[in-house]
Structures are given as structure tokens and as C-alpha cells.
Amino acid sequence: MDESRQLRNSTKKELFGESYREINEFKSTGKLPSGTQVIGRMLALCKKPAKGQKAMSRDTSSKIVANELRQDGISKNVYPMHERSVARKIKADYERFNDLRKMEQCKEKTRTDEWFKSANDFNDMLTKHAYNIRTNDPAYQKQLEDEFGVKMTKEDEAFYEDNCFGCYKAVCTSTVPKHWKKKQKRKHEREQSAANKKAATVSSLEEQKRLDESEMSELLNTQIDSGEIDPLFTGPQMSNTSPFQERKLRSSKDDPNVKETDKKQGSPFPQIKIRTGRRSLNESLMRCIVQCLAETRMSPDEVATVVVRVANMVFGQNWKKQNEKDDENDETESDEESEPTESSPSVPGVCCLSNDLTFVFPSRRSIMRYLQDASYLSLEYVAQQILNKEDSIVTVGLDDTTKAAGHRRYDVKADHITIAGPSGKRTTLTTGYVENVSHSGEDGAKAYEFKLKCLAILANSTVDELKSEIDFWMTDRAADCEVLLQTLGVDPSKILKCCAHIILGIDHAIDKVFKNTEQKIGIHQLLEVSAGEKVFLSPGSSIHTLGLIAISKLLSPSHAQHSVSLYNDFKSWMADNNIPCQGFKGFEANRFGRIAELAKEYLSWRESIQTFFDAVVDTNSNKLVLAVATFIQNEWFTCCSEIYTMIGHLIIFPMMELLGIDKMGNQDTADRTWAGVKSFLEGKQVELEKIMLKKRGEAESGRDKLVAAVIEEVIDTLKNQMSKTDYFRRSDVDSDDDMKYAPLTNLGCESEFSKLDHRIKVTGGSSSVQTLSRKNLLASSGLLVHSQFESKSAAERKERWKWARCSEEVKAVQKLETDFLATVESAKKLALHKKEELKKKKACKTLAVLERCKDHNGPLTVKSLDLLPSLTEKQLLDEINYLRLTVAPDIRQKRRVKAADGKFRMEKFTVEELKASIKNALKPEATVNEDINALLLSVQL
Structure with missing residues (x-):
């Protein structure tokens, strides 16, 4: 009756006709356990618990079964993998078993021949062979063989091969020497005996210490009652060699003979030894020192100084630093493990330390x-x-x-x-x-x-x-x-x-469009520069980026102490002119969203900054002030700032808030997950595409044309960045629970x-x-x-x-x-050698380009710019190559563009653009056209 009830209550699961039952207890046999036994043990451990009991997780269950299998394998002289590896394998197979059963029972889902083959192979692996957990790491197997004192023999190898890959008929025959078990038993008994003795010794010492303290306490209380010693232990009658800390055993709060100042003074802090032996330091003290050294930016000497001063002045210690001890004794000590010196030993042949290092702080080396x-x-x-x-x-x-x-x-x-x-x-x-x-x-x-x-x-x-x-x-x-x-x-x-680096990609995309537009129009038509001045030109960045960086340096609170800074002057001027400045935080450079933040801040205070420069600032005082004065009066710079701010409000600022970076969006939100970021980016792509089509449909102004080009580049950047992450490309992201706990940035x-x-x-x-x-x-x-x-x-x-x-x-x-x-050191030396070789190659290349330039009476200089209109495209490229090797390393001759097939390629500048690049590098000229709309309509964006 009981047996039939047990069968009805036990779990029985089938997979392709094979039954898998619960196994409540692992039993070792002559063979290695099969996968059926493993699944049975997992079914027993992972089953739904009774009411009020806690369910066991699959991780915990797999570890229990892994330990059982490992012990069984070791007993049969078949050495297994690491316990973690075995547990991971068991958990994976158990989860696959459950998935296959669900798929087999679900009649609605389509099952392919490949699925049937894979499932049958898995089922055969569990039922027809032993469960293979043997290690493939020879080093780990050798470690186990040394640990247990028995090596695998040819018979063990044959037994393993038959059980895991053969007919599964062989039974384990003992290859362990007869005396091995007795030896292991004696070893275990010796270890247990030693542990018991150690525990008894510790317990005895603790008990003796407690009794000694109790006896001393009673003795001192008796002496206090008889008036033999002062209850505060501050008199000369207490010996410094007392093995117990000086402390007040009885309260003097109600004693009329004790003065008020004595009541407040209390007992002195006990003296703490830095060393308890020549080669042993106070472990708690060393932990404190090392942790302080790691968590602060102090050097070992500075940490030693602070710790010694605090100990001596606050806690009344008598500690000394290594150098202080050296000064007192006029001799050097290498480390806390000081070399012993012979100083009239009382016992022949015994060396004694010449100095007491009990309260000497350890050295830097220690x-x-x-x-x-x-x-x-x-x-x-x-x-x-x-x-x-x-x-x-x-x-x-x-x-x-x-x-x-x-x-x-x-x-x-x-x-x-x-x-x-x-x-x-x-x-x-x-x-x-x-x-x-x-x-x-x-x-x-x-x-x-x-x-x-x-x-x-x-x-x-x-x-x-x-x-x-x-x-x-x-x-x-x-x-x-x-x-x-x-x-x-x-x-x-x-x-x-x-995900935060997507913002940097958007910055790069916008700057790229601005830079290409400036190249096509010509910088001399956009910016007022004087002949020979290059402070306004930056081939690697657009005019807009360069201008915002200049403004941030001049009006940033972090640069307020610099002589060229006008931050404090600007705030004082606003206060004198009754201009509210509570919202002015200065131009602070952040790691992400920097340019958009600066553009937004500039537009907010543009009129005040321009008025301040006109009324107070000497624009010719230095090059930085002159550059900023030029930028803030420039229409192209203002146009770019407006577009950048618009893109910032569309995607940059919302994304910073979603990710919670740079002090934005400090409150956690439900959308701050990978699924939330994916939904955000996909939604922004749709929104940006609608705006781009609207701007292109209107096509009434050059500004709308530029906005459409910027948005198109931003959309391409978003698609490119999302394509590099497998999670963003998948459609079944809702089932991926692991991504919930992965950081976004x-x-x-x-x-x-x-x-x-x-x-x-x-x-x-x-x-x-x-x-x-x-x-x-x-x-x-x-x-x-x-x-x-x-x-x-x-x-x-x-x-x-x-x-x-x-x-x-x-x-x-x-x-x-x-x-x-x-290896790193040798690589650095090799890199220096290669650097010297590259310098030589560059010099040879420069000479070769120079010879080619001489063929057309080059290279061009400020005085020979008249030759520029007569040069061919090849000669212009030689001139640009020469300028890149000498005075203009960032000068460009190509731009990256997107082809009709969606791929990117490099497009060579036109002849006019090449000439403009050379002229701007040698002798910038100013023929500024303030009609930005007309300039933008005149070029292909």
C-alpha cells in the first residue's frame, strides 16, 4: 500500500518513450551513473515543495548532484571536472530536457527532422550511456591523482570508455591498493585528532585567561576597598610590567573623594604594540595601513606620518616612524625585518637585536x-x-x-x-x-x-x-x-x-556635416580672418566646434583662475548692470553631450555676451579673446549653434536623461533598461525621418537644407551604432531576462x-x-x-x-x-626604434614630394600663391601632401560619403576645394558673405 502511494506521488516524466522518475537518494553502483539518474535527482530536488517550504533553485540542485557524481567518479577512479563545470553541465542538460519535453507535448508547434534527430540523440545520450563528467584537463587530473594518491590505469580507461561511449556493460573493478583505504582512514583520524587537540587547547587557554582576570579583578577590588591602591590606577604603586591593562574597575561617580577633573580624565588607552616579534607585525594595524594607502592618494610615508601622529596625540601611544628611530639611534635599519647585531649576548651563540622595534612603525618597503x-x-x-x-x-x-x-x-x-x-x-x-x-x-x-x-x-x-x-x-x-x-x-x-558612446557618434556626425559644408562653401566666405592668422582655422574640426571650445575656455568656471579668463569679469559686469545671472553656470565641458550643452548655453546668453564684449573687452588683448570676439559676431557660428541645440533637444538631452549620465536623470526610471534604450532609439529614428522628409519637402531655405543633411547623417549613425550590438538586431528581446542586469554604459x-x-x-x-x-x-x-x-x-x-x-x-x-x-618593456624599446625609422621614412618622403613640387616651381609659399590657378589636379595633390608633411598635418583632400548602395566611400575634393584648402593653410583671406541662406543653397549637401 505504501509503495503504491509513493509511486502515485512521485514525478514521472517521459521523453520519446523513455521514463524519468524522481530519485530521492543517490545510490552508487558498479557502473558510472547514467543521465537518467542525473535527471531523476534533479527532478527530486527541483520539484514543487510542500506548503510553507522554500523551493530549491536549479543552481543549488545542480551543485548537489554535481558533488554526488564527482564523489562517485573519484571512488571509481575516473577523475571528474571542476565542481562548477559539472554543475553547469547538469543544469544545462536539465533545462534542455525540460525544453524538449515541452516541445514534444506541444502539438501546435512545427518540429523539423533536424529537431527530431537532435532530440533523439540527446535522449540516447541520457539513457544508453553513462553521464560523462570526466575532466579533459591533464593538469587538473594530475592534481586530483596527487591529492588522492591513486593514478588512473589502463583498466580504468577501458572502464570509462565502455560506460560513456561503448556498450555500457563494464563494471568497476577496484584498482586501488588494499592499504590505501586504511592509509586514508589513518590520515583522516590524525587530522581529526589534531583538530580536537587544537580546539581543546584554545578552549583551555580561554578558560584560564577568564579565571586569571576574575582572580585579578577580585584582588584589585580588595586592595581598593582596603585603600592600598588608587582606584584610578594613576599612582606610582602600579607596576608598568603588569600583564593586565590599566583600567578603572569601579565607578567613581558617587565617590566624594574623587575630584571632578579626575572623573573626566578616565583611564588611559592601553599601549598597542606594532610588533609582537622580530618578523611579526600587528595584523590589524597593517590591514588598516594598506587599506588607507589604497583608498587615498597619499604615499606610504604620508600614511605612516598620519597614523603615527593620530596614535600618539589622540590615543597616547609611543609610536615612532622608522626615520625618527634612525635619528635617535644614529644608525640605519633596512626594514621591519631588521638585521640582528651581536651585542654582548648573555648566552653564547645567541644573537640579540641591538634596538627594540616594538613601537617602531614599519618601513616603506614593508x-x-x-x-x-x-x-x-x-x-x-x-x-x-x-x-x-x-x-x-x-x-x-x-x-x-x-x-x-x-x-x-x-x-x-x-x-x-x-x-x-x-x-x-x-x-x-x-x-x-x-x-x-x-x-x-x-x-x-x-x-x-x-x-x-x-x-x-x-x-x-x-x-x-x-x-x-x-x-x-x-x-x-x-x-x-x-x-x-x-x-x-x-x-x-x-x-x-x-550606449553613452552613441552620443559621441551623433556629435561626430553633426560636426562632419558642418565641416564638409564649410569645405564646399569655403572658409573665407564664412569667417572673418586676417591674412596670415591661423588661430581660427582647425582642419580637424568645424568652425562651430572650435568656437564653442574657445568660448568654454574663456568663460568657464574651471578656468576662472587663469589670467586669460573673463568668467569673473562677465559675472561682475552682469551684476553691475542689474542683469539676472542666477541661471548662468558658465560653459562647462562634459564628457558626453558637451557640444550640445555649450551651444544651448551660448544661445541663452548670446546677447549679454555680445554686449559685454562691445562694452568692456579689449578684443586685441590676446588671441583667445580675439577668436571668441570673432565667433560670437559670426552668422554661420550662430546658425550651427541653433541647429545643434535643436538636435540636442530632439535626441541628445533625452538620451542623457534616459541613461542618467552627466548629472541628468538622477532618478531611476522603468525605461532605463536595454529594452527601453532600444525602444527609445527606434522611436527617435522614426521621429527624425519625419522631420527630415518635412525639411526636404519644404526646401525653401538653405537652413532647412542643412538641417535635413544633419538629420540624415544622424540617422545613419544611429543605424550603424545599433547594428554593432546583437541585442538591438534581434526581435525576440523580451525573452532575454539576463539583459535586465547588464549595465547600459x-x-x-x-x-x-x-x-x-x-x-x-x-x-x-x-x-x-x-x-x-x-x-x-x-x-x-x-x-x-x-x-x-x-x-x-x-x-x-x-x-x-x-x-x-x-x-x-x-x-x-x-x-x-x-x-x-x-614583453611590454621590450615592445616599448622596439616602438622607439620603429618611431625613429618612421621619422627617417617621413624625411625621405618629404624630400621626394619636394622634388615633385619643384617640377612646377613649387612648393607654394605666401609669396608664390600666384602659381596656384595654373596648377593641375595632380600638382595640387602634391602641394597638399607637402603641406601635410610640414606645416599643416590635418589638411584634407578627401571626404567620406555614403553611396547609393548604402556603403561608404572616400570622395576626392574638387579642384576649387583643393585650391581653397591650400590658400587657407598658407594665406587665409576674408571675403565673408553674411547671407548664409544663399551660400547653403549654392552647394550640394
């Missing part, structure tokens, strides 16, 4: 060694967080420094790891900085592969396993990043692109470089990239002040520090670091 040890502990912590993510989603953001951002001393790569999941907890980590061999994608992949190897070694894992646990990889939109991820072997479906990497900039400014470039990396790694992980680390016992923490100093894993990582840094 602090840096602890910083290095802490960095290895933090790297291991980061690896464990990735490997043990459970239901969370891991996203790794990658970025590297560029010379355009001002990083000319250091060329490094950084990462920003985000771990988030259904629990709502969000953790951000980093592995620090690593120097680049070069900016190529292949070299970038080698640099980050080195980081992954370090993480894998410290976590006793593999690089492939780490990669498999990373759900998404995020980069900016540079081409080298695509090569980097391809070289790392990242699945394209896991690649995300930073890669600004975390930007913040890592911001920290790098601040540290470089403080150190003046004296610290190595490796040191800066260790500080940033430790500051981001916060491991030393984490409850997980602080809750460990003193002995456990000591073991962790010992592991970080001299374990085999750390030594292997140190060797990797040494080899990689040597």
Missing part, C-alpha cells in the same frame, strides 16, 4: 610588500566572485587610454566588472590596470588574457571556465575592441556596446581612468602602473575591511597572508607578471 600581498588576495576574491555568481549576471567592461584624452605617459588597459542579479544587490569590481604593448586588438587581447590567467591560477580554475562564467563583455565603439574580443574568443551574442571604465588621472597628478608620475593597479584593485574590492575577511580568526587571517606571500599559486602569478612586463 608596507609596499603588504600592499602586494593584499592585491593577490583581492585578485583571488574577484575570481571567486565571478566563479560563484549563482543567479547573478557578470558583465566585464574594457577600455584603454588614448592620447586624445591626455594619457601620454601611461598606455594602459582597465576593466570594470559588474555583478548584478535578481536579489537587487549590485557589486562592482576591477582587476586593476595592465600596460598595453600597443593599441592593436591582438595586443590588447594578450594583455587581458594575462589578467585572466592570473585570476584562474589564484582561484585554482581555468581561463575557459572564467570566460564561461562571464555573461557579457562591454566596450566602446572603436574598431580595435572588436578585434580584441574576437581574439579572446567571445561569442558575438555576448558583446555589448556602450561602460562609464565604469571611464571612472577607473579618472582615478588613474588623480593618482598620477598627486604622484607626479613617480609611481609605476603596477603600484597604481594594486591600489585601485584593493580600494574597489575593499577585501581587508570586508566582514568576510574580518570575521576570520587571527590564525585564519595569518594563513591567508602567508598564502599571499609564499604560496605556489602566487609564485606562478609573479612569474607571469615578470614575463609580461618584460
Whole structure:
């Protein structure tokens, strides 16, 4: 009766005629377990619980089954994979089993022959063979063989092959030596006995300490009652050698004999030793020092000074810095591990230290060694967080420094790891900085592969396993990043692109249209410049971009202390003339949406700025003021600002608010997800296309014509940027739950470089990239002040520090670091050599171009510009080539245009445009036409 009830209550699921029942308890047999047993165990663990009980997740269930399978495999001398890998395989197969069953039972869905073949193969794999979890890593198998003391034999190999790939008939025969089990049992008993003795010793010491304190307390209370000693312990009768801290055992609040000042003074703080032995430092103190060094921008000497001064002045310690101790004793000490000197030892053959270092602060070298040890502990912590993510989603953001951002001393790569999941907890980590061999994608992949190897070694894992646990990889939109991820072997479906960089793409698109329009019209018809002046010309940027940058430097609060700044003068002038200036925040340069913000701010204060310049400013005081005075009076500059502001309100500002960047949209919204961004961009494309068609349909003014060209370029940019992310190309995005926890931007990497900039400014470039990396790694992980680390016992923490100093894993990582840094150093030397060769090639090329220019009485100069009209197209190109090699490196001769087939190609400038480029580079002229509308109608946009 009971058995029949149990059968009715148990779960029974079928797949292609095969039955899968719950297995409530794993039972080992002579064969390796089949997939049917694995699915049965998962069915039992994942079934719907009784009312009031908590359901077990698939991750937890798969780990339990993985542990059972591994133990069974080890007992049969078939060594399995890592537990995480086995659990991941079990979970994937269980989910596929459920999906196949749902598909088989659903009669409405179409099932192809290929699907039937795949499903039958999967079913046969589960039922006709043993479940294969054997490791393919020879190094890991050797590690297990060394751990358990038994190697796989040919018989074991034959047994494994038969069970997993053959007839599934062979039964395991014991190949383990007879004495092995007894040996293992004795080993376990010895370990258990040692653990029991240690626990008993600790308990005995704690009990003895408690009894001693109780006896001393009673003795001191008796002496206080008899008047033998002062209850405040401040008199000379207390010995400094007392093993107990000086403290007041009884309250003196109601004692009439105690003065009010004595009541307030209280007991002195106990003296804390920096060292407890010649080679042992106070562990809590060192954790504090190293964490402070990592979280601040101070040097080790500055941290030592602050800690010593606070300890001595606030807590009454008698600590000394290393150099102070040296000054007192007039001798040098190398480190906290001071060399012992013989000074009349009381026992023959025993060396004694000549100086007491109990209260001497550790040296800089010692602090840096602890910083290095802490960095290895933090790297291991980061690896464990990735490997043990459970239901969370891991996203790794990658970025590297560029010379355009001002990083000319250091060329490094950084990462920003985000771990988030259904629990709502969000953790951000980093592995620090690593120097680049070069900016190529292949070299970038080698640099980050080195980081992954370090993480894998410290976590006793593999690089492939780490990669498999990373759900998404995020980069900016540079081409080298695509090569980097391809070289790392990242699945394209896991690649995300930073949404914030779409704003930079829009900026580039608008500036490109302005720049091409200026080239076609001619800068001399748009901007008032005097002969020989080049301060207004920037071949790499449009007039509008150059003008806004000049205004932001002149009227920015961040430049207010500079001698050329007019920010304070402008605010004072507005106050004197009763002009409300509460809304004037100055022209601040942001990372994203910078140009649109500046254009909007300029239009808001345009009339006031023009009046201020006319009334107060000497426009010829310096070149920057002269440039700004020219721009603010220019009609083309104002027209571009109006168009830029319009595009900003259409897409740039709403997108900044959606992403919550640059202090916009600080409140979280429901649309701040990948699905929300996709919907936003698709909607904006439709809106922009309607505006573009409307402007082109009207075609009444040159301004409408320019607006349509700008919007068309912005739409092309949006389509191009969205096509680079697999998520934006898919239609079934609603089913992708993992994307809910992936960050929208890669600004975390930007913040890592911001920290790098601040540290470089403080150190003046004296610290190595490796040191800066260790500080940033430790500051981001916060491991030393984490409850997980602080809750460990003193002995456990000591073991962790010992592991970080001299374990085999750390030594292997140190060797990797040494080899990689040597590669970087040699690459830098090779780059310098190649740079010298390129200079020689450039000089030879310049001479060759010069010879060609001489054939037509060139090269052109200010005095020989009369030859310009007579030059052919080939001669004009030679002149531009010569100018690019000498005085005008940014001069252009081609533009990128979109062809009819949708592809982009390079279009060569017309002869007139080439002549205008040469003239503007040598001798700019001003024939400004203020009718911007007519100029725009005269050119093809």
C-alpha cells in the first residue's frame, strides 16, 4: 500500500518513450551513473515543495548532484571536472530536457527532422550511456591523482570508455591498493585528532585567561576597598610590567573623594604594540595601513606620518616612524625585518637585536610588500566572485587610454566588472590596470588574457571556465575592441556596446556635416580672418566646434583662475548692470553631450555676451579673446549653434536623461533598461525621418537644407551604432531576462581612468602602473575591511597572508607578471626604434614630394600663391601632401560619403576645394558673405 502511494506521488516524466522518475537518494553502483539518474535527482530536488517550504533553485540542485557524481567518479577512479563545470553541465542538460519535453507535448508547434534527430540523440545520450563528467584537463587530473594518491590505469580507461561511449556493460573493478583505504582512514583520524587537540587547547587557554582576570579583578577590588591602591590606577604603586591593562574597575561617580577633573580624565588607552616579534607585525594595524594607502592618494610615508601622529596625540601611544628611530639611534635599519647585531649576548651563540622595534612603525618597503600581498588576495576574491555568481549576471567592461584624452605617459588597459542579479544587490569590481604593448586588438587581447590567467591560477580554475562564467563583455565603439574580443574568443551574442558612446557618434556626425559644408562653401566666405592668422582655422574640426571650445575656455568656471579668463569679469559686469545671472553656470565641458550643452548655453546668453564684449573687452588683448570676439559676431557660428541645440533637444538631452549620465536623470526610471534604450532609439529614428522628409519637402531655405543633411547623417549613425550590438538586431528581446542586469554604459571604465588621472597628478608620475593597479584593485574590492575577511580568526587571517606571500599559486602569478612586463618593456624599446625609422621614412618622403613640387616651381609659399590657378589636379595633390608633411598635418583632400548602395566611400575634393584648402593653410583671406541662406543653397549637401 505504501509503495503504491509513493509511486502515485512521485514525478514521472517521459521523453520519446523513455521514463524519468524522481530519485530521492543517490545510490552508487558498479557502473558510472547514467543521465537518467542525473535527471531523476534533479527532478527530486527541483520539484514543487510542500506548503510553507522554500523551493530549491536549479543552481543549488545542480551543485548537489554535481558533488554526488564527482564523489562517485573519484571512488571509481575516473577523475571528474571542476565542481562548477559539472554543475553547469547538469543544469544545462536539465533545462534542455525540460525544453524538449515541452516541445514534444506541444502539438501546435512545427518540429523539423533536424529537431527530431537532435532530440533523439540527446535522449540516447541520457539513457544508453553513462553521464560523462570526466575532466579533459591533464593538469587538473594530475592534481586530483596527487591529492588522492591513486593514478588512473589502463583498466580504468577501458572502464570509462565502455560506460560513456561503448556498450555500457563494464563494471568497476577496484584498482586501488588494499592499504590505501586504511592509509586514508589513518590520515583522516590524525587530522581529526589534531583538530580536537587544537580546539581543546584554545578552549583551555580561554578558560584560564577568564579565571586569571576574575582572580585579578577580585584582588584589585580588595586592595581598593582596603585603600592600598588608587582606584584610578594613576599612582606610582602600579607596576608598568603588569600583564593586565590599566583600567578603572569601579565607578567613581558617587565617590566624594574623587575630584571632578579626575572623573573626566578616565583611564588611559592601553599601549598597542606594532610588533609582537622580530618578523611579526600587528595584523590589524597593517590591514588598516594598506587599506588607507589604497583608498587615498597619499604615499606610504604620508600614511605612516598620519597614523603615527593620530596614535600618539589622540590615543597616547609611543609610536615612532622608522626615520625618527634612525635619528635617535644614529644608525640605519633596512626594514621591519631588521638585521640582528651581536651585542654582548648573555648566552653564547645567541644573537640579540641591538634596538627594540616594538613601537617602531614599519618601513616603506614593508608596507609596499603588504600592499602586494593584499592585491593577490583581492585578485583571488574577484575570481571567486565571478566563479560563484549563482543567479547573478557578470558583465566585464574594457577600455584603454588614448592620447586624445591626455594619457601620454601611461598606455594602459582597465576593466570594470559588474555583478548584478535578481536579489537587487549590485557589486562592482576591477582587476586593476595592465600596460598595453600597443593599441592593436591582438595586443590588447594578450594583455587581458594575462589578467585572466592570473585570476584562474589564484582561484585554482581555468581561463575557459572564467570566460564561461562571464555573461557579457562591454566596450566602446572603436574598431580595435572588436578585434580584441574576437581574439579572446567571445561569442558575438555576448558583446555589448556602450550606449553613452552613441552620443559621441551623433556629435561626430553633426560636426562632419558642418565641416564638409564649410569645405564646399569655403572658409573665407564664412569667417572673418586676417591674412596670415591661423588661430581660427582647425582642419580637424568645424568652425562651430572650435568656437564653442574657445568660448568654454574663456568663460568657464574651471578656468576662472587663469589670467586669460573673463568668467569673473562677465559675472561682475552682469551684476553691475542689474542683469539676472542666477541661471548662468558658465560653459562647462562634459564628457558626453558637451557640444550640445555649450551651444544651448551660448544661445541663452548670446546677447549679454555680445554686449559685454562691445562694452568692456579689449578684443586685441590676446588671441583667445580675439577668436571668441570673432565667433560670437559670426552668422554661420550662430546658425550651427541653433541647429545643434535643436538636435540636442530632439535626441541628445533625452538620451542623457534616459541613461542618467552627466548629472541628468538622477532618478531611476522603468525605461532605463536595454529594452527601453532600444525602444527609445527606434522611436527617435522614426521621429527624425519625419522631420527630415518635412525639411526636404519644404526646401525653401538653405537652413532647412542643412538641417535635413544633419538629420540624415544622424540617422545613419544611429543605424550603424545599433547594428554593432546583437541585442538591438534581434526581435525576440523580451525573452532575454539576463539583459535586465547588464549595465547600459561602460562609464565604469571611464571612472577607473579618472582615478588613474588623480593618482598620477598627486604622484607626479613617480609611481609605476603596477603600484597604481594594486591600489585601485584593493580600494574597489575593499577585501581587508570586508566582514568576510574580518570575521576570520587571527590564525585564519595569518594563513591567508602567508598564502599571499609564499604560496605556489602566487609564485606562478609573479612569474607571469615578470614575463609580461618584460614583453611590454621590450615592445616599448622596439616602438622607439620603429618611431625613429618612421621619422627617417617621413624625411625621405618629404624630400621626394619636394622634388615633385619643384617640377612646377613649387612648393607654394605666401609669396608664390600666384602659381596656384595654373596648377593641375595632380600638382595640387602634391602641394597638399607637402603641406601635410610640414606645416599643416590635418589638411584634407578627401571626404567620406555614403553611396547609393548604402556603403561608404572616400570622395576626392574638387579642384576649387583643393585650391581653397591650400590658400587657407598658407594665406587665409576674408571675403565673408553674411547671407548664409544663399551660400547653403549654392552647394550640394
